[in-house]
Amino acid sequence: MKGGALFPVRLRYTKRGKVRWISHRDVARAFERALRIEQLPLAFTEGFSPRPKVSFGLALPTGYESDAEYLDLELVSEVDLDTLPAAISDALPSGIDVIGASALDERAPALMDVVTSTEWVVTVVASDGSPLARGALTSTVDDALQMPVLDTTRHRKGREVVEDVRPVISRIDVHRDVEGNDTSCTMELRTQPRSAKPGDVLAAIASATAISGGLAEAGVLRTHQWIERDGARLEPHCADTRPRVLVARDLNKGTPDVRRDHDTGTLAGVAHAAGGTGPEQGN
Amino acid sequence: MSSLWPRIEPLLARVEKPARYIGMERGAQTPVHRPQNVSWLLVYPDTYEIGLPNQGLQILYEILNERVDAAAERAYAPWIDLEVELRARGLPLFSVDTHRAAADFDVIAFNLSAELVFTNVLNLVDLAGVPVRNEDRNATHPIVLAGGHCAFNPEPLAGYVDAFVIGEGEEVVGEITEVVGAWPRAGRVDREALLHELATIPGVYVPAMYDVDYDGAFIREVRPRYADVPERVDKRTVADLGEWPYPKNQLVPLVEVVHDRLNVEVFRGCTRGCRFCQAGMITRPVRERPEEQVRTMVREGLRRTGYDEVALTSLSTADFSGIDRVVADLVTDQEGTGGVSLSLPSLRVDAFTVGLASEIQKVRRTGLTFAPEAGTWRMRQVINKLITEDDLYAAVDAAYSQGWRRVKLYFLTGLPTEVDEDTIGIADLAKHVVDIGKQYSKQASCTVSVGGFVPKPHTPFQWFGQNGVQELRRKIGLLRDATKGTRAQVKWHDAQATYAEGIASRGDRRIGRVIERVWRAGGMFQEWSEHFDLARWLDAMAAEGLDPDWYVTRHRHHDEILPWDHITAGLHKDFLWNDWQASLQAHGLPDCRWTPCYDCGVCTDYALEHVVASPVAPAGGSQGTGQDLSAGGSAPVRFLGRVGTGS
Numbered sequence: 001m002k003g004g005a006l007f008p009v010r011l012r013y014t015k016r017g018k019v020r021w022i023s024h025r026d027v028a029r030a031f032e033r034a035l036r037i038e039q040l041p042l043a044f045t046e047g048f049s050p051r052p053k054v055s056f057g058l059a060l061p062t063g064y065e066s067d068a069e070y071l072d073l074e075l076v077s078e079v080d081l082d083t084l085p086a087a088i089s090d091a092l093p094s095g096i097d098v099i100g101a102s103a104l105d106e107r108a109p110a111l112m113d114v115v116t117s118t119e120w121v122v123t124v125v126a127s128d129g130s131p132l133a134r135g136a137l138t139s140t141v142d143d144a145l146q147m148p149v150l151d152t153t154r155h156r157k158g159r160e161v162v163e164d165v166r167p168v169i170s171r172i173d174v175h176r177d178v179e180g181n182d183t184s185c186t187m188e189l190r191t192q193p194r195s196a197k198p199g200d201v202l203a204a205i206a207s208a209t210a211i212s213g214g215l216a217e218a219g220v221l222r223t224h225q226w227i228e229r230d231g232a233r234l235e236p237h238c239a240d241t242r243p244r245v246l247v248a249r250d251l252n253k254g255t256p257d258v259r260r261d262h263d264t265g266t267l268a269g270v271a272h273a274a275g276g277t278g279p280e281q282g283n
Numbered sequence: 284m285s286s287l288w289p290r291i292e293p294l295l296a297r298v299e300k301p302a303r304y305i306g307m308e309r310g311a312q313t314p315v316h317r318p319q320n321v322s323w324l325l326v327y328p329d330t331y332e333i334g335l336p337n338q339g340l341q342i343l344y345e346i347l348n349e350r351v352d353a354a355a356e357r358a359y360a361p362w363i364d365l366e367v368e369l370r371a372r373g374l375p376l377f378s379v380d381t382h383r384a385a386a387d388f389d390v391i392a393f394n395l396s397a398e399l400v401f402t403n404v405l406n407l408v409d410l411a412g413v414p415v416r417n418e419d420r421n422a423t424h425p426i427v428l429a430g431g432h433c434a435f436n437p438e439p440l441a442g443y444v445d446a447f448v449i450g451e452g453e454e455v456v457g458e459i460t461e462v463v464g465a466w467p468r469a470g471r472v473d474r475e476a477l478l479h480e481l482a483t484i485p486g487v488y489v490p491a492m493y494d495v496d497y498d499g500a501f502i503r504e505v506r507p508r509y510a511d512v513p514e515r516v517d518k519r520t521v522a523d524l525g526e527w528p529y530p531k532n533q534l535v536p537l538v539e540v541v542h543d544r545l546n547v548e549v550f551r552g553c554t555r556g557c558r559f560c561q562a563g564m565i566t567r568p569v570r571e572r573p574e575e576q577v578r579t580m581v582r583e584g585l586r587r588t589g590y591d592e593v594a595l596t597s598l599s600t601a602d603f604s605g606i607d608r609v610v611a612d613l614v615t616d617q618e619g620t621g622g623v624s625l626s627l628p629s630l631r632v633d634a635f636t637v638g639l640a641s642e643i644q645k646v647r648r649t650g651l652t653f654a655p656e657a658g659t660w661r662m663r664q665v666i667n668k669l670i671t672e673d674d675l676y677a678a679v680d681a682a683y684s685q686g687w688r689r690v691k692l693y694f695l696t697g698l699p700t701e702v703d704e705d706t707i708g709i710a711d712l713a714k715h716v717v718d719i720g721k722q723y724s725k726q727a728s729c730t731v732s733v734g735g736f737v738p739k740p741h742t743p744f745q746w747f748g749q750n751g752v753q754e755l756r757r758k759i760g761l762l763r764d765a766t767k768g769t770r771a772q773v774k775w776h777d778a779q780a781t782y783a784e785g786i787a788s789r790g791d792r793r794i795g796r797v798i799e800r801v802w803r804a805g806g807m808f809q810e811w812s813e814h815f816d817l818a819r820w821l822d823a824m825a826a827e828g829l830d831p832d833w834y835v836t837r838h839r840h841h842d843e844i845l846p847w848d849h850i851t852a853g854l855h856k857d858f859l860w861n862d863w864q865a866s867l868q869a870h871g872l873p874d875c876r877w878t879p880c881y882d883c884g885v886c887t888d889y890a891l892e893h894v895v896a897s898p899v900a901p902a903g904g905s906q907g908t909g910q911d912l913s914a915g916g917s918a919p920v921r922f923l924g925r926v927g928t929g930s
Contacts, residue, residue, distance in 0.1 A: 018288075018292075019305070019307060021304075021305050022305070022537045026538055026539075029537075030537060032591075036589040036590075036591065037586065037587070037588075063301065129293075
């Protein structure tokens with residue numbers, strides 16, 4: 001951060017619906033165009049080919065949805081953070097909505113380095129797409145989590161690599177529908193020192209337990225990213241952000257939606273995404 | 284009429300680049316389908332990445348959706364992985380806008396910008412669930428339409444496409460909409476009656492309305508079947524580009540595509556008269572967009588799209604009358620905004636052009652491309668690309684001296700009257716270019732890109748017998764030997780694909796069955812080297828009892844009826860023949876904007892005029908005129924006083 005004073009901002013955004021089929025790189029390009037359309041006072045890198053100073057968090061695999069994506073950007077002058085989310089969202093493809101903007105500490109570490117785990121809701125079916133039997137996922141997950149090693153085969157740079165995903169799993173909670181069938185699970189997966197996709201974890205569980213009919217993801221939604229620090233868990237829009245007074249509007253309803261972060265005492269400018277799980281504070 | 288999305292989406296996890304199939308681009312229209320509306324599916328018969336930027340398709344997409352009686356959506360060829368999944372489940376070709384089945388549209392319209400996509404056209408009609416041969420369609424099937432440059436020889440697809448649009452589509456799509464719109468109200472029973480009526484729209488060619496008689500291998504006669512169907516179909520031309528500021532909402536794709544930038548068309552047509560260039564011949568006359576409109580389209584386009592690059596497109600952008608002013612203004616406009624880059628594709632070869640390029644590209648001067656097209660002055664006179672060696676070396680010197688490090692040169696080989704000296708001449712030019720570069724930088728390099736020449740309909744070279752595969756390979760070999768050990772790197776196009784293109788580009792109706800056989804044998808995506816196999820084409824020709832060399836390498840006679848003679852771009856056949864004879868004598872023909880009219884036929888027959896913003900040749904524009912007219916001189920064209928200078 002050289003030059004004059006900069007105003008770093010952290011944005012939280014969603015990736016929902018059809019747009020989930022675009023890649024992380026495509027999302028980055030869509031943001032670059034949206035920031036230019038909105039003519040934000042962007043800070044640029046030095047050199048022959050100046051790029052806006054935007055840094056993204058962990059990549060979301062293509063095809064997965066999310067209510068908890070983050071990016072940091074640097075501005076050369078202050079902007080109204082209340083109106084910023086709606087303005088940028090207007091210029092983004094439908095399904096990518098900025099749902100929060102917070103002023104960031106100037107020396108905030110990069111998102112990639114500080115996020116320690118991610119939380120997912122995974123809709124699970126059998127390999128042929130049929131629903132799972134009552135209790136099938138619960139017992140399979142219980143069995144799998146007893147195992148010291150959960151190997152899965154991944155394709156990496158054209159080679160097949162066997163990786164143990166057991167160290168990545170922080171917790172898995174199985175959910176049932178009203179009729180008692182196992183339909184989905186919440187996974188919290190560590191990102192440090194390395195991470196795994198929910199699909200890889202599911203494949204490892206299916207293969208280790210040899211569950212008949214197999215397991216397949218029928219929909220994956222990232223609900224949270226967590227920064228574990230001094231025993232507390234924070235969503236990135238509450239970590240390393242500067243205290244400020246603000247009332248974030250619910251983007252869809254236009255009603256005030258003030259949320260107090262109990263850990264930091266600051267108010268986080270976050271609003272709900274349509275149909276998404278609302279942002280929550282970690283405890 | 285319902286969306287296929289719920290059935291398509293589960294397939295996307297299994298295919299490459301799923302974002303090709305979701306639509307959602309900024310600028311995408313929300314088509315309103317009503318029973319009384321004519322629905323158009325505009326199809327580019329290659330991948331999304333190649334097809335999305337196509338400006339013709341985007342222009343028609345907007346114009347049709349602006350109409351109250353029409354709705355238009357887009358489709359692109361699904362890649363092979365998705366097609367396998369679709370066919371396995373009985374799912375059809377679909378639109379990317381609302382994921383409707385292709386057969387639910389009233390009109391399926393293909394853009395034909397290259398001959399090697401013909402097999403994809405058949406495949407997509409089949410994937411749509413529509414009979415591939417037009418004779419098998421009935422009143423329940425959509426009308427299959429095609430337009431674009433390759434429609435100027437529609438005969439190879441005459442048995443597959445119901446109607447072709449010859450020339451520019453802006454106006455005619457509305458006329459077609461009205462005719463098709465009246466059809467359902469008339470009971471929608473008689474497909475023949477609808478086709479007959481379409482055939483009476485100027486610029487629309489309906490092959491089923493014409494009988495072709497042969498005399499052995501040759502065509503004896505092409506005869507309309509009804510008195511009100513024209514003997515010759517004239518192309519459509521928009522008289523004033525200023526009235527058509529499209530696309531107004533250029534699509535911004537979510538995935539990377541070719542030409543991924545704002546594109547603003549600055550003029551149509553070209554009068555330099557390069558004899559190999561079909562685009563230059565069939566798009567005459569020159570019609571420039573008013574300078575002020577160019578500025579507005581750039582400014583508003585950048586604001587709306589968020590792009591950081593804009594291209595001013597045409598067949599020779601440095602020839603745009605106001606180019607230096609427009610460039611200067613754009614560069615000033617963009618200062619301090621974090622860098623919008625301007626690109627000028629299709630530049631001519633001279634120092635003025637390099638001056639423009641350096642105005643635009645203040646930093647990152649890496650590569651600059653020129654197209655001298657041929658290796659010797661004699662050869663360039665034959666093809667009428669009147670660039671002298673001095674022009675080229677001055678341009679290259681200017682480029683290297685101003686910091687560019689890589690120069691790319693485009694050439695054609697297999698040209699009429701070409702001898703080995705001309706081929707070696709390419710190497711000599713390249714070597715000299717490297718030598719110039721070395722004076723400025725140790726890293727200076729030169730890439731030579733060589734394509735095999737395919738003679739095209741409606742050009743003076745339409746009578747020329749193309750070089751065969753062996754001959755083209757021999758010439759490329761000569762060139763590679765001649766550049767060995769130098770810093771000129773040679774890249775070339777596959778001579779076998781050039782041969783197949785030759786079959787399709789000057790083919791007649793009999794070639795249709797060959798294309799069908801190639802498709803049925805699995806020959807799709809023929810522009811993609813990994814999917815191309817000449818054996819499929821040769822097998823298909825043999826199965827149809829046709830001699831490929833008769834179509835490809837044979838010189839045509841003066842008196843021969845060419846398969847596309849009943850289609851016209853306005854160029855008199857005599858003019859083309861005389862120009863062909865002149866080329867054989869290595870006689871060049873300067874740009875007709877700055878010299879007396881050669882009476883090619885376009886302006887006079889169509890009561891059109893070249894529309895330019897300035898009465899004098901563009902600054903530095905000596906190329907192609909043989910003399911420097913930039914200081915003054917009169918132009919034999921109508922001068923529109925749009926920039927305040929009066930006429």
